[in-house]
Amino acid sequence: MQELKRLAKRTRLLILESLFQAGSGHLAGSLSLSDILVTLYFGGILRYLPKNPWWERRDRLILSPGHTAPALYTVLALAGFFEISMLKSLRKLGSPLEGHPIARSLPGVEATTGSLGQGIGVACGIAKALLLKYPEVANFKNPKLKEIKSPRVFCIISDGELQEGSVWEAFMFSKTHQLNNILFILxxxxxxxxxxxxxxxxxxxLEKKFMAFGLDCRFANGHNFESLFHAFENIRLPGIIIAKTTACKGIGFLENKYEWHAKPLTEEIFLKAKEELSKAIADD
Structure with a gap:
């Protein structure tokens, strides 16, 4: 767990630095998502091969709130999909690190997302295609995550995009088509x-709504690795984990302030935030 905590702190610092260098982007959601992504990529949940990023039997991760791409890019870089130095090119002209992810523009980026409410439909379509390719999954009834040996789909969604009707249509699709290989993470x-x-x-x-749409539902503290592991261990598919998180997590004076959803960092704020995150790393 200590290594995961260390990686999460480094992830936040790299996100902060890349967004400051970019001069724009979405800080709050990228930081709130960091622990979840670290758990998935470094906690033995996702199956992937950085040196063979399009490995046929890999799990697929779809980031529906594409504005939190800095978090995904940072974790992919730390996992070895591409050089960490590339993070400095975030949102720069000609860089593959777009403000919102573009499918296969980088190793590990599975889908083009950013228009909220759309990524979840893409995820369901991929899950359905994988069921056709690996029909043995249909033999399971509401399996646990680890019981599925063929590729699985992990779709991260934001609470804001639950206001989109397309999200609920996708939930209905997942149950109707018995997508026993998909997990949503809120x-x-x-x-x-x-x-x-x-x-x-x-x-x-929300729990009652998700269950009414045919999803197993579990809760987790999105910044507690033990809580996240417990949810991943017990969730059944199709299912959703409601991960309670904190916007701008790790930067105390910015936490839970919606104004920092997409507000550019001034040099003063950047230096103060960097000092706090750097101290957290040094204290390990």
Whole structure:
């Protein structure tokens, strides 16, 4: 667990640095998602080969909130998909590290996302195609994650995009077509561009809604590795993990402030945030 914590702290610092150098981007969601991505890529959950990124039997990760791409790029770089130095080119003209991910522009980037509510449909389509290719999965009824030996689909979604009708259509599709190879992970940080998600749209009780749409539902603290592992261990597919997270996690004076959803970093804020994140790394 200590190594995962160390990686998560380094991930946050690299995200901060790349966004400052870019001069634009989405800090809050990228930081709230970091621990989840570190768990997936370094906690033995995802099956992948960095040196063979399009390995046929790999798991597929779809990042529906494409604006949090800095988190995905950083974790992919740390996992060895490409050089860490490339993170400095985020959002630069000609760089494959676009503000929102583009399918196969980089090793490990599976889908083009960014228009909220769309990535989940892409994920369901990929899951359906994999079921046709690996029909043995149909023999399972609501299997646990580890029981599926063929490729699985992990789709990260944001709480803000639950306001999109296409998301709920995709949930219905996953149950109707018995997608026993897909897991949704909700990054529930309660912020979006114009305010707090819970104030903009009353969506609770989410658990009852997800279960009504045929999904197994588990809760996790999105910043606690033990909690995340417990959820991944017990979830059944198709299912969804509601991960409670904190916007701008790791930078105390910015945490839980929706204004930092997409606000550019000033040099003063950057240096103060970098000092806090660097100290957290040094204290390990």
């Amino acid at each position: 990054d529930k940080n309660d912020i979006q561009n114009s305010g707090y998600t819970s104030a903009i749209s009353k969506m609770e009780p």
